[in-house]
Amino acid sequence: MLLIRAALGGRGPGLGLTPARRALSTLTGGDLGSQEQALTTGLPSPGAVPLLRRCELPVPVHRTPVQAWVESLRGYEDTRLGLADLHPDVFEVPPRLDILHEVAIWQKNFKRISYAKTKTRAEVRGGGRKPWKQKGSGRARHGSIRSPIWRGGGIAHGPRGPTSYYYMLPMKVRVLGLKVALTVKLMQDDLHVVDSLELPTSDPRYLSDLFRHRCWGDSVLLVDVDEEMPQNIVSAVSNLKTINLVPAVGLNVHSMLKHQTLVLTLNTVAFLEKKLLWHDNRYTALYPFHLPYSDFP
Amino acid sequence: MALALGASTVRAWLRAGGRSGLSACGLRWQSQTPEPPAYPGIVESTEEYRFVERLIPPASIPEPPRHQSYPTPSGWQPPKDPPPNLPYFIRRSRMHNIPVYTELTHGNRQMTLIRKVEGDIWALQKDVEEFLTPLIGKMPVTQVNEVTGTLRIKGYFDQQLKAWLLEKGF
Numbered sequence: 001m002l003l004i005r006a007a008l009g010g011r012g013p014g015l016g017l018t019p020a021r022r023a024l025s026t027l028t029g030g031d032l033g034s035q036e037q038a039l040t041t042g043l044p045s046p047g048a049v050p051l052l053r054r055c056e057l058p059v060p061v062h063r064t065p066v067q068a069w070v071e072s073l074r075g076y077e078d079t080r081l082g083l084a085d086l087h088p089d090v091f092e093v094p095p096r097l098d099i100l101h102e103v104a105i106w107q108k109n110f111k112r113i114s115y116a117k118t119k120t121r122a123e124v125r126g127g128g129r130k131p132w133k134q135k136g137s138g139r140a141r142h143g144s145i146r147s148p149i150w151r152g153g154g155i156a157h158g159p160r161g162p163t164s165y166y167y168m169l170p171m172k173v174r175v176l177g178l179k180v181a182l183t184v185k186l187m188q189d190d191l192h193v194v195d196s197l198e199l200p201t202s203d204p205r206y207l208s209d210l211f212r213h214r215c216w217g218d219s220v221l222l223v224d225v226d227e228e229m230p231q232n233i234v235s236a237v238s239n240l241k242t243i244n245l246v247p248a249v250g251l252n253v254h255s256m257l258k259h260q261t262l263v264l265t266l267n268t269v270a271f272l273e274k275k276l277l278w279h280d281n282r283y284t285a286l287y288p289f290h291l292p293y294s295d296f297p
Numbered sequence: 298m299a300l301a302l303g304a305s306t307v308r309a310w311l312r313a314g315g316r317s318g319l320s321a322c323g324l325r326w327q328s329q330t331p332e333p334p335a336y337p338g339i340v341e342s343t344e345e346y347r348f349v350e351r352l353i354p355p356a357s358i359p360e361p362p363r364h365q366s367y368p369t370p371s372g373w374q375p376p377k378d379p380p381p382n383l384p385y386f387i388r389r390s391r392m393h394n395i396p397v398y399t400e401l402t403h404g405n406r407q408m409t410l411i412r413k414v415e416g417d418i419w420a421l422q423k424d425v426e427e428f429l430t431p432l433i434g435k436m437p438v439t440q441v442n443e444v445t446g447t448l449r450i451k452g453y454f455d456q457q458l459k460a461w462l463l464e465k466g467f
Contacts, residue, residue, distance in 0.1 A: 060388070062380045062415075094415075094446060281391060282357050289356070296356035 052082035052195070053266050057277050063088040068186065068193045070266065073233075074200055076213055084193050084266060087273045089280065091186050093179045100184070102169060103177030103253045112165040118158030121146045127153070175279045181256045182272070192216065192263045197224050197245075199232040204239045211243070217260030223248055225267040248272060361393050377466030385416035387467040395459045395467065409454045411462075414446040422448055428461055429454060 065085035072078035127146025148156040185191040219242040237245045248268045368374045396412040429437040438451040
């Protein structure tokens with residue numbers, strides 16, 4: 001928990017209370033809370049902030065949901081529309097950086113097939129005959145002109161044929177990697193929850209100006225649930241290199257670490273919580289999950 | 298003579314017997330014989346699939362039912378509600394059991410492992426030391442892993458630790 005509180009990020013000075021700073025404010029006794037009231041322009045008191053989303057799945061009795069501001073992309077000042085409850089077993093897990101490393105390295109390597117191949121002394125053309133007789137010529141003794149010590153000879157221990165580096169981490173490790181990545185993004189103030197991905201225009205400059213105004217970083221990953229997304233955001237993002245749009249099933253640890261900011265919609269948060277928390281209460285698979293079970297999907 | 302007699306008797310017998318007479322001797326009219334049934338075709342019935350459906354297993358672990366008295370005959374007890382007021386909390390495993398496990402490496406290295414510890418794990422280590430010191434007679438050798446939330450103790454103490462944690466209310 002000390003590790004989480006130590007990981008305070010935060011770029012802009014005028015951003016108000018982020019989840020990490022709110023955690024810190026409970027230690028300092030609410031001094032930052034009064035600062036927050038001075039900074040906000042329309043909200044009367046923390047008690048009147050609307051809770052726009054509660055956790056659908058049951059939260060463990062000893063933990064409370066972690067909260068994040070819900071924002072909007074429709075206007076420049078549409079920040080802090082309300083609060084969203086995020087499940088602590090998805091967004092507040094212990095920061096297992098070793099698992100993040102494992103999953104990121106797995107993502108990089110499991111698709112790799114190296115096609116390097118060299119010829120051994122048996123495959124190099126020629127070299128079947130003894131070049132000169134064993135004794136009497138005065139030269140060193142050799143059996144073939146293609147042995148590895150010869151110029152033009154075969155390679156002794158070179159790469160042999162296409163090599164696959166495929167391996168699978170256990171499903172629960174990959175799920176935990178996603179949870180840790182979401183937690184790290186939230187705790188370092190790089191996660192933003194948005195009500196939906198609707199834009200007033202399809203101009204890519206509007207989107208990049210908005211993100212620059214809100215100090216959301218150089219690269220932003222926008223995540224929606226279905227593959228059908230509003231046309232404005234699709235056309236705006238298609239012309240931008242550092243702002244990317246993915247469906248929720250395409251969320252992965254490497255993309256989350258590569259982009260500086262992660263933006264989730266409320267539907268995406270519900271989808272992710274449901275899918276990631278199911279693994280905490282499932283039996284081990286008797287047969288693959290793509291075959292039917294009585295209560296899944 | 299015999300032929301004429303046979304033909305007349307058959308004719309008389311036919312006139313007299315009629316249909317019942319025919320069936321008595323095993324013969325019948327062609328109009329009377331039932332036609333062979335028309336081929337019904339293939340009928341696909343999905344009514345019997347319920348016998349397959351009830352064999353398919355579930356994927357998620359159910360919540361344990363409420364019993365009248367605890368501990369249950371197998372010795373299981375649910376965690377106390379509300380949770381105990383301690384600086385640490387030990388979650389139940391996915392099968393709703395206390396996460397204390399024994400390990401044996403190198404054939405003779407006996408260890409007990411407490412997993413799924415959240416909160417201040419050093420407070421748990423102090424409490425475990427206080428609990429186990431009278432049992433062994435000396436300080437137990439423990440290893441704390443803050444990153445994974447596990448506590449490893451030298452020696453087999455799983456039964457005692459499970460009972461102690463149950464009594465605490467985890």
